[in-house]
Amino acid sequence: MKPSVFFELVEIKAKTASVFPFLMGTLYSYYHWHSINALDLTLFFVAMFLFNMAVDINDNYWDYKNATGNDSFRRKTNVIGVNHLNIHLIGFLDLSFSVIAAVIGLWIVSRTGLVLLGLGLFSFLVGFCYAGGPWPINRGPFGEFFSGFTMGYVIYLIAIYINVVNNPVVVLNAKFYGDALLSSLLTVFSISNLLLANNIADQEEDLNLGRKTLVYYLGKANCIFILKSLYALGYLALICSVILGLLPKLMLLTILITPIVYKNAKAFSKNPIKKKTFPLIIKNLLLITLTQTLTFFLGVIFNF
Numbered sequence: 055m056k057p058s059v060f061f062e063l064v065e066i067k068a069k070t071a072s073v074f075p076f077l078m079g080t081l082y083s084y085y086h087w088h089s090i091n092a093l094d095l096t097l098f099f100v101a102m103f104l105f106n107m108a109v110d111i112n113d114n115y116w117d118y119k120n121a122t123g124n125d126s127f128r129r130k131t132n133v134i135g136v137n138h139l140n141i142h143l144i145g146f147l148d149l150s151f152s153v154i155a156a157v158i159g160l161w162i163v164s165r166t167g168l169v170l171l172g173l174g175l176f177s178f179l180v181g182f183c184y185a186g187g188p189w190p191i192n193r194g195p196f197g198e199f200f201s202g203f204t205m206g207y208v209i210y211l212i213a214i215y216i217n218v219v220n221n222p223v224v225v226l227n228a229k230f231y232g233d234a235l236l237s238s239l240l241t242v243f244s245i246s247n248l249l250l251a252n253n254i255a256d257q258e259e260d261l262n263l264g265r266k267t268l269v270y271y272l273g274k275a276n277c278i279f280i281l282k283s284l285y286a287l288g289y290l291a292l293i294c295s296v297i298l299g300l301l302p303k304l305m306l307l308t309i310l311i312t313p314i315v316y317k318n319a320k321a322f323s324k325n326p327i328k329k330k331t332f333p334l335i336i337k338n339l340l341l342i343t344l345t346q347t348l349t350f351f352l353g354v355i356f357n358f
Contacts, residue, residue, distance in 0.1 A: 059137045063114055063144070064107035067336070071205050071245050072106045074343035075238065079213025081350045082237065085302060089218045094162050098216055101158035102209060108151035109181040113192065115144050116185040120263070131259075152178075166219045169226065173212050180204045195268040197253070202246030210238045237295040240288035240308070244342045247281050251335040254278065255328040278323045285315060285338075292346075302353020308345045315342065 055063075076099060083089050118134040118141070129135050134144060156178070163171045180200050184191045191197050211234050218224040253260060253267040254277050260267055269277050292308060295301040318334035325331050 055137075055139065055143075059133070059139070062133050062137075063111055063139070065110040068110070068248075069103070069106060070340050070343055071248065072102055072209055074347050075206055075210040075241055076102060076213050077347050078238070078241065078343075078350055079210040079234075080217060081347070081354055082210070082234070082301075083214045083217035085350070085354050087218050087221050087224055089221045089224070091166075091217050091220065094165055094216045095213065097158050097162055098212060101155040101162070102212075104151045104158075105155035105177070105181060108148050108155065109184060111144060111148040111151070112182060113185040115141070115148060116190065117263075120190075152182075162216065166216055169219070170212065170215060173208055173215070177204055177208055193263075193265040193267070195266065195271050198246040198250045198268055201249045202242040202244075206242030206245045207235055207238045210234065210241065233298075233300050236291055236298075237300040239291035240346065241343055243284035243288035243291075244339045247284050248335055248339050250277060250281050250284075251322060251326070251332055252328075254281070254326045255332045274326070278326070281335075282319055282323065285319060288342075302350065302356075303358050304353040304356065305346060305349045307349045308342070311341055311345050314338075 061067075080090070080095060114133050118132045133139070134141065159170075159174045163174065180191070181204075183189075184197070184200065191200050211231070214234055215226075219226070224230070250268065253269045254274055257269050257274060261270070268280075272280070289309065289312065292301070292305065296303055296306055315338050318338050322331040322334050
């Protein structure tokens with residue numbers, strides 16, 4: 055398998071959706087408690103990255119398997135069919151990456167605690183049920199919620215937890231988890247919008263494949279409204295987090311990219327086409343998460 059084909063199979067371009075929440079969770083734990091657990095954090099990054107690739111392999115695998123009545127999708131769209139990949143090799147890669155990630159994860163659990171086990175099991179369940187199983191998440195109306203919540207919040211929370219679990223000053227109560235959720239919402243909503251935009255652009259194809267996503271139930275116009283609203287709510291959550299002292303004030307600089315985010319969202323909304331305007335929503339996710347991470351880093355350095 056050529057490297058370019060492998061990177062397409064694991065959807066390497068979308069990995070910012072997991073890497074930046076990981077970085078921001080690390081910055082959050084250092085900003086509030088100056089706690090860094092370098093060994094377990096590094097191991098978690100490896101496990102997270104492997105499992106993220108496994109999930110995307112799994113998605114492509116099941117999309118190919120489930121498209122039994124749509125030969126055109128198999129041959130012209132799905133990376134497995136387009137590149138004539140061995141379906142058994144794909145299954146082996148998926149299993150291998152998942153097992154390695156699970157073993158690493160269990161070792162970290164043995165060093166940190168059962169909270170991480172619960173978060174990890176939830177992530178594994180969502181990852182494999184996203185495209186597989188009797189009721190795949192990506193074929194229904196809850197894909198946007200699970201993708202945004204799992205990658206935007208759970209990864210962020212795990213990074214924080216690993217760094218602070220052995221810090222006696224930190225109290226792992228409802229406020230701890232609630233503060234982490236509020237401070238992650240701009241990322242959560244941006245990731246949710248990535249899938250929402252994908253489903254808006256793929257509305258006709260999804261119907262042919264038997265998928266009844268949120269767009270099927272609410273309609274394209276309402277989903278476009280939701281997409282724009284989620285960006286606005288995410289920025290509102292960022293401002294509230296700064297006011298409450300959860301995030302450094304320098305993160306307000308993220309607001310400066312709002313005109314670009316709005317312009318891209320508007321262009322997509324007017325003409326939601328997968329190959330033409332959907333990349334603008336991918337750029338929004340990259341721009342938002344990258345800017346948040348950079349401003350968070352500056353806020354930690356200058357303590358402002």
